[in-house]
Amino acid sequence: MSVIAITRPGGPEVLAMEQRDVPAPAPGEVLVRVSHAGVNRPDCLQRAGSYPPPENASDLPGLEISGTVVALGDGVDPSELGKNVCALVNGGGYAEYCIARPEHCLIVPDGLPMAEAAAIPETLFTVWHNVFQRGYARDGETILIHGGTSGIGTMATMLAKLFDMTVITTSGSDEKCAASREIGADLAINYKTQDFVEKTVGFTDGRGAHLVLDMVAGNYTQRNLDALGEDGRLVVIAVLGGPKSEINVAKMMVRRQSITGSTMRARSNAFKGMLADELFREVWPMVEGGELRPVMDEVFALSDAARAHARMEDGDHIGKIVLQVQEAVLGAN
Numbered sequence: 001m002s003v004i005a006i007t008r009p010g011g012p013e014v015l016a017m018e019q020r021d022v023p024a025p026a027p028g029e030v031l032v033r034v035s036h037a038g039v040n041r042p043d044c045l046q047r048a049g050s051y052p053p054p055e056n057a058s059d060l061p062g063l064e065i066s067g068t069v070v071a072l073g074d075g076v077d078p079s080e081l082g083k084n085v086c087a088l089v090n091g092g093g094y095a096e097y098c099i100a101r102p103e104h105c106l107i108v109p110d111g112l113p114m115a116e117a118a119a120i121p122e123t124l125f126t127v128w129h130n131v132f133q134r135g136y137a138r139d140g141e142t143i144l145i146h147g148g149t150s151g152i153g154t155m156a157t158m159l160a161k162l163f164d165m166t167v168i169t170t171s172g173s174d175e176k177c178a179a180s181r182e183i184g185a186d187l188a189i190n191y192k193t194q195d196f197v198e199k200t201v202g203f204t205d206g207r208g209a210h211l212v213l214d215m216v217a218g219n220y221t222q223r224n225l226d227a228l229g230e231d232g233r234l235v236v237i238a239v240l241g242g243p244k245s246e247i248n249v250a251k252m253m254v255r256r257q258s259i260t261g262s263t264m265r266a267r268s269n270a271f272k273g274m275l276a277d278e279l280f281r282e283v284w285p286m287v288e289g290g291e292l293r294p295v296m297d298e299v300f301a302l303s304d305a306a307r308a309h310a311r312m313e314d315g316d317h318i319g320k321i322v323l324q325v326q327e328a329v330l331g332a333n
Contacts, residue, residue, distance in 0.1 A: 001096035003060055004305040004323075009049025012309035015061075017302070022097045023058075025073035030080055032100050036118035036299070037093035038064040039308045039321040040151065041238065042265065046091075047309065053091045054266055062093020063265065065100070066108060066117035067325075076102055084108040086117040088125050088272060090265060094305060096325060103273035106280060109288040119294040119320035120287070123155035125272070126237060126264050128279055131156055131213055132163075134260050135235045141210035142166040144200055144227055146220070148180035148188060149318040152237070154295040156213055157184045162286060168203060170196050172315065179318050183295060200227040208232060218242035221259075228257055236261035295319030 005018045025031045043061040045051035053059060066086040085105035092098045108117045131137045143160050147153040148169025160167045161184040169185040171177050177188035187203050189196045200209055208229030214220060218241025224234050225247060234257065286292040297317040300308040302325045311317055
């Protein structure tokens, strides 16, 4: 099979197409013929050498896929064979075939293009767990979402609006702010020209947000706490601004605020399976009904993975970047 491999740590140019054996599913696993693969920030970090894959995971990048189940490992229900699915995977998505676990797969409904299906799992699993499970988001609350036009930001905005929340986002340009408002944000703040703390507090009549979803950390942490109201919750899912922060703990205590965070890739198969089951009950009907669709930026051929990574890292994208695997591989053959 054709795959995109990381030949050495470095920039997008280190990605190269190689030929490898098709993997065989182990007990409890399925083999998926990949139609499309989502491109995510962790893929770029892995390529750069700063986010190694977990033990026993594929060394290939790619954390979410769509495709068709074509082979089953021992113990898997025979009815899984032939299903069109999208799946959260531990790696290996940039390939013609990828190993997945059936409990981490969601059935692709009629009317959902496979490119869009591949753009859902990583952001949906991440947002649901962090905003709704760890952040205890509730109907009627106000959430501040940083990176409003990123894959995470767009999914968080749409989900929050579907659950009757007020959404404030930050972006780095007026054009992105306009796009964020079109996606559903009630207020979009250009963080380069406006103070997001001042704007958030003003928009909420001095109360502050109930919840902040942050992927910056660093010197944003205290500012995020300042943008939160009493009993506010800060959820950190990345540290693009640096892993260390200095905060006023006494102020946090007086306002009864909390800070939490998580990463998804290292969580157990059992945890991801339970999360997928909850998503199937609580969110997937919205996907099946067409109410929830990913915001799509650009679809690249598998052979253009380096360009896709460059697109991700230049910061101009709005929504999800996806690789089209089948057409690229068939063309290469």
